[in-house]
């Protein structure tokens with residue numbers, strides 16, 4: 514049997530099998546086999562196809578705009594950034610990736626305008642697959658809807674899921690340490706109700722892993738386990754944006770908000786409504802903080818803050834200043850938010866807060 518036939522036969526069996534207590538682990542195994550075969554096929558196909566869409570990352574983070582054709586993605590890009598992406602009243606005006614840079618509170622955020630996607634994009638409809646592959650390497654996805662089509666959101670989410678992007682999900686808490694021998698050992702810190710260690714071992718064999726220590730810290734499903742083994746799944750936060758609110762009354766915008774089961778930011782890219790609020794939300798969602806540098810004995814530089822993730826430690830900032838500076842570091846002093854008193858000396862694992870002032874004293 515060739516690979517396509519194998520995939521088909523597994524798909525048929527999955528279709529036939531009712532999921533219940535007696536079959537759930539067998540179904541887990543079938544899914545693992547299916548995902549592995551699909552991955553092999555994908556690897557043999559068109560790696561080259563994504564090249565024309567590859568864009569060099571720049572700035573402190575990358576944000577992508579996803580939505581149906583003509584919802585106003587390009588209009589929004591032009592509002593947020595210095596870019597000039599073509600705008601048209603017809604579908605598929607944008608045919609390639611258009612980058613722009615949004616400068617906000619000292620950060621430089623790369624925003625990528627993409628061609629519109631349609632239902633089925635992930636299976637190759639329209640410009641679909643290539644477009645979606647650009648999203649994989651972004652730090653945040655903006656789901657752009659227009660006020661007349663609020664129900665489209667699940668379609669966008671589904672297209673992302675189909676290519677292994679998990680919007681607004683955390684990566685499963687599974688750690689795999691490959692070992693040279695002793696087979697596969699599974700340790701869980703919580704009670705596992707959806708998988709059995711026996712089946713986990715079988716799943717690992719499908720992925721040609723015969724020796725490993727597996728640590729599971731969450732009640733995970735087979736789907737989550739398979740996602741970890743495939744290694745190509747991405748966990749990306751999203752913001753939903755409702756565009757073209759200039760075309761309806763504010764009353765309708767409010768009414769809609771209470772009727773929908775998701776949160777969104779109402780804007781008009783064309784009429785320039787709520788764009789500053791959106792910029793602020795993007796900045797917050799990316800979880801940046803600003804840290805100001807004070808060279809020893811000199812004034813603090815409030816003009817050019819250092820932009821780092823909110824979880825950043827002194828060491829992260831040190832590395833961003835210069836890759837080798839940590840070797841010359843004698844001590845670090847912090848002023849303002851993250852310390853008990855100004856000028857406090859801290860270690861490299863100390864976590865910073867927004868608007869901290871920092872002095873590195875080197876040898």
Ligand SMILES: Nc1nc2c(ncn2[C@@H]2O[C@H](COP(=O)(O)OP(=O)(O)OP(=O)(O)O)[C@@H](O)[C@H]2O)c(=O)[nH]1
Pocket residue numbers: 580581582583584585586587588589599600601602603604605606607608627628629630756757758759760780781782783784
């Ligand atoms: N009234 C109104 N029209 C808008 C708004 N934003 C965009 N438009 C219009 O919607 C149409 C499509 O805008 P584009 O920015 O080209 O849409 P797109 O999503 O980039 O479209 P594709 O590149 O084809 O996927 C244009 O005629 C815009 O002028 C808005 O906030 N209000």
Ligand SMILES: [Mg+2]
Pocket residue numbers: 586587588598599600606607626627628629
């Ligand atoms: Mg466009």
